[in-house]
Amino acid sequence: MSAAADARQAGARVEEVLDRLAASGDRAACAAAEELVRVLMEFYGAGLARITERLGAGSLAPLLDDDLVASLLTLHGLHPEDVHTRVERALRAAGAPVEPLGFDEATGVLRLRTAPATASGCGCGTGGTDATRAALEDALACFAPEVTGVDIETAAPPPPLLQIGTRPQTPARVP
Structure with missing residues (x-):
């Protein structure tokens, strides 16, 4: 299975878990789970931003053909292209x-x-x-x-x- 398929599968699993929580009717648990996802996205996005900043645009070039890396850079607004x-x-x-x-x-x-x-x-x-x-x-x-x-x-x-x-x-x- 490709890295892109793995990433899509992970995203689908997150959506499934959030949907199950929403279906449970527990609004507090659902809100907490959504906040947790947002905080983790911000955390990993900040780490990825620091990595790209320290590497510089030239060092990223070999990574841009990788579908998973490109997807993550785009998701966090860090893709240089x-x-x-x-x-x-x-x-x-x-x-x-x-x-x-x-x-x-x-x-x-x-x-x-x-x-x-x-x-x-x-x-x-x-x-x-x-x-x-x-x-x-x-x-x-x-x-x-x-x-x-x-x-x-x-x-x-x-x-x-x-x-x-x-x-x-x-x-x-x-x-």
């Missing part, structure tokens, strides 16, 4: 043959275009498959959690190749 750079990093990490068309920061929607299939049908226009979409969404969740939705459009196939050759020789007409 802007959202567009992190989106590019996520697309490379997912290995999907897509081209970014734009990111709407107001809605969180990322627009992508898949590579067109070739005339022989063996192109790489697979950006619309469920597996590719899942890989993209996983990578984006780690590297650019600001992306809350993905719209994928398929590029039009290239026009057919026009073959131009010489005309066959015809016998000359005799008048």
